[in-house]
Amino acid sequence: MFIIFGKVTFYMGVLEEKIKNHIRVIEDFPQPGISFKDFSGIFQNSELSNEVIQSLASHARGKVDLVCGIESRGFLFGFPLALALDVPFVMMRKKGKLPPPTVSETYQLEYGEATLEIIENQIQLGQRVLIHDDVLATGGTARAASNLIEKVGAKPVQYSFLIQLNFLQGLKNLKSDVEVISLLEFQS
Numbered sequence: 001m002f003i004i005f006g007k008v009t010f011y012m013g014v015l016e017e018k019i020k021n022h023i024r025v026i027e028d029f030p031q032p033g034i035s036f037k038d039f040s041g042i043f044q045n046s047e048l049s050n051e052v053i054q055s056l057a058s059h060a061r062g063k064v065d066l067v068c069g070i071e072s073r074g075f076l077f078g079f080p081l082a083l084a085l086d087v088p089f090v091m092m093r094k095k096g097k098l099p100p101p102t103v104s105e106t107y108q109l110e111y112g113e114a115t116l117e118i119i120e121n122q123i124q125l126g127q128r129v130l131i132h133d134d135v136l137a138t139g140g141t142a143r144a145a146s147n148l149i150e151k152v153g154a155k156p157v158q159y160s161f162l163i164q165l166n167f168l169q170g171l172k173n174l175k176s177d178v179e180v181i182s183l184l185e186f187q188s
Contacts, residue, residue, distance in 0.1 A: 015183065018051070019162070019183060022045060023037055023042075024038040025037060035188070037163055039134065049080075052183065053080045054084065055183060056160050057081055059158070059160070059181045063128060063158060064128050064130040066082070066088050066123060066127050067079075067085065067087060067088070068089075068132070068145065069092065069132050070116070070142070073133065073134035074092070074132050074133040075091060077162060081160070090118055091118070092145055092148065094114065094115065095115035095116075097117070098118070099119070100120075103117065104117045104148070105144045105147050107140055107143070107147070110138075116145060118152070123154045125152075129149045129157065130158040131145045131146060131149070131156055131160070132159075132160045133145075133159075133161055135161060135163045136161040137168045138168050138169075138170050139168075139171065142174055143175065156178050157178060157179065158180075161181070162182075163183070164182035164184070
């Protein structure tokens with residue numbers, strides 16, 4: 001069953017429990033005070049991996065023309081999601097990782113700044129774009145991704161995440177007119 005809160009959809013039920021059972025929580029990694037959510041166990045179960053992709057696709061089918069995955073973990077489910085939707089996939093990478101010509105968006109991090117890039121002309125004017133990443137934390141990178149998509153004249157219509165870390169309040173940084181899909185929430 002899906003529960004809709006405004007523009008946010010959280011999956012509640014069997015799939016959520018399956019995902020939770022395949023996630024390891026590692027305390028104080030990669031630094032003290034961080035509770036790292038390792039979802040690599042999902043990849044050990046092809047049936048579960050397919051369920052994740054099909055669940056994400058069910059929310060996007062008929063709504064998007066393209067999937068954009070954020071480097072690097074956004075590629076893991078982003079590309080198979082694009083295949084399931086039968087739409088193109090665009091890699092959104094860190095500055096300097098793609099061959100020119102590129103279009104970029106620089107954004108602020110807690111300690112400094114970062115830049116996302118896409119290859120010029122891979123996203124067309126007016127296309128409806130799904131932005132996929134593994135985790136919604138503070139929302140800064142996903143917001144920068146939507147700004148970059150708008151910069152090239154396309155429209156971000158959906159964010160999709162495997163995990164949402166509610167305690168970091170990332171939803172506040174996302175565009176309010178873009179639907180958000182999260183398959184699993186963590187409160188801490």
